[in-house]
Amino acid sequence: MESTNNNRGFSSNLGAILAATGGAIGLGNIWRFPYTVGENGGGAFILLYIAFVFLLGVPVMMSEIIIGRRSQKNVIGAFRTLAPQHKGWISMGVLSLVAALVIYSFYSVVAGWTLNYIVLSSSGQLIGKMPAEISQMFADFTHGSFWPLFYQFVFLCLTAGIIILGVQKGIEKYTKILMPILLVLMILMCIRSLTLDGARQGIDFLFKPDFSKITGNSILEALGQALFSLSIGMGALITYGSYIQKQDNLFTTSLWIAGADTFIAILSGVAIFPAVFAFGLSPASGPSLVYEVLPNVFNSMPGGTIFAVGFFVLLTIAALTSTISLLEVPVLWAVEELHWGRRKAALLISLAVFIIGAFCALSFGPLNHVTIFGLTIFGLCDHLTAIYMMPIGALLFTLFIGWYLPKADVYDELSNSGQLKARYFRVYYFIVRYIAPLALLNILIAGILS
Numbered sequence: 001m002e003s004t005n006n007n008r009g010f011s012s013n014l015g016a017i018l019a020a021t022g023g024a025i026g027l028g029n030i031w032r033f034p035y036t037v038g039e040n041g042g043g044a045f046i047l048l049y050i051a052f053v054f055l056l057g058v059p060v061m062m063s064e065i066i067i068g069r070r071s072q073k074n075v076i077g078a079f080r081t082l083a084p085q086h087k088g089w090i091s092m093g094v095l096s097l098v099a100a101l102v103i104y105s106f107y108s109v110v111a112g113w114t115l116n117y118i119v120l121s122s123s124g125q126l127i128g129k130m131p132a133e134i135s136q137m138f139a140d141f142t143h144g145s146f147w148p149l150f151y152q153f154v155f156l157c158l159t160a161g162i163i164i165l166g167v168q169k170g171i172e173k174y175t176k177i178l179m180p181i182l183l184v185l186m187i188l189m190c191i192r193s194l195t196l197d198g199a200r201q202g203i204d205f206l207f208k209p210d211f212s213k214i215t216g217n218s219i220l221e222a223l224g225q226a227l228f229s230l231s232i233g234m235g236a237l238i239t240y241g242s243y244i245q246k247q248d249n250l251f252t253t254s255l256w257i258a259g260a261d262t263f264i265a266i267l268s269g270v271a272i273f274p275a276v277f278a279f280g281l282s283p284a285s286g287p288s289l290v291y292e293v294l295p296n297v298f299n300s301m302p303g304g305t306i307f308a309v310g311f312f313v314l315l316t317i318a319a320l321t322s323t324i325s326l327l328e329v330p331v332l333w334a335v336e337e338l339h340w341g342r343r344k345a346a347l348l349i350s351l352a353v354f355i356i357g358a359f360c361a362l363s364f365g366p367l368n369h370v371t372i373f374g375l376t377i378f379g380l381c382d383h384l385t386a387i388y389m390m391p392i393g394a395l396l397f398t399l400f401i402g403w404y405l406p407k408a409d410v411y412d413e414l415s416n417s418g419q420l421k422a423r424y425f426r427v428y429y430f431i432v433r434y435i436a437p438l439a440l441l442n443i444l445i446a447g448i449l450s
């Protein structure tokens, strides 16, 4: 064992990669990616998405991780340490903290739904139902008040339980167990879907690009989806970055995270679209795709119940490793800045999130008449973070690395004080200084105007 670093952070590079990949892979990949692809016409959108992930996502991700690893601090402490003379940067940390809490509040609602669907599918309640009945069940459940809150609460408790166990014994240990299960389940789902009669059409939809389908709006959607899916712009990567050991290679670590995240997103397309097409259902059915359309697919396939349970367990695992990364942001802040114990921090913050999150959950039912700027409370939280907070966060992180932190420090961090060659550095620095800020400013403005 080496220095104090080992006690504070992840125990190995693999642990760091799995934890950060677990944070990245979530409902964004398995729930949001397929329906966004469905709404934006398929293959061409995927190519655009992949280009954004690697040309912009990876450099921005590296910048955020640098802030964490160089400072070895939580989101607020990081800016205080790296910009001691310019306190204004601390507001970046505050923004990250708020974004993490808001995302966690609405994310935990949909995460709770996954638990309900494990119960529904394993108890056979989805079997033999007509599509209209399945839609009705989804509506009845989400419009209610007790069960959505109950499952959201259970999800918050599960997450808090793992966070309380600590960075190595909680986050690292559980992501190491859960991620391989997720991969195996995903591969099984793909095999099932690809071996259905009529799977071909779904594959064509995914992989035959039709560029006429790309509009200005799909470009925005692709970039927004890349930020959300890679968890960029809200401090999760600063927090996990602060746990990455000094000898780990930040470039390859980021490539692994982005590569695995993209791979799982595409696999979930492969698991979903061939099956949706094989049963003549619509790929463009929006956010209810996995909850309303897929149960019909499972209903019509041999072995449907087992695959339904497998799928919703998969979705739950994906969501859980992401909520862990969301909760760790404010917890590390409370531990380091307020000197709270981990347990107290995890419990009190989860309680606060449950209070805000309850409004998000109820905004599908009893509170659905409450609208702000034409959005429900859930919609507002989603919109605020996706359109404003994450792009602003990502923009400011790149400006911090590209223009504020001395270039030599950035190089020092990427080359591990000269031990690695970092031949890509000039390209990286150019992207972070010019291209990424301009692109992010663009989506920010376009998003605000849309």
Ligand code: PHE
Residues within 6 Å of the ligand: 023, 024, 025, 026, 027, 028, 029, 103, 228, 229, 230, 231, 232, 234, 236, 322, 323, 325, 326
């Ligand atoms: N990246 C996660 C997903 O794809 C969502 C997320 C965003 C998690 C921001 C943490 C922080 O589901």
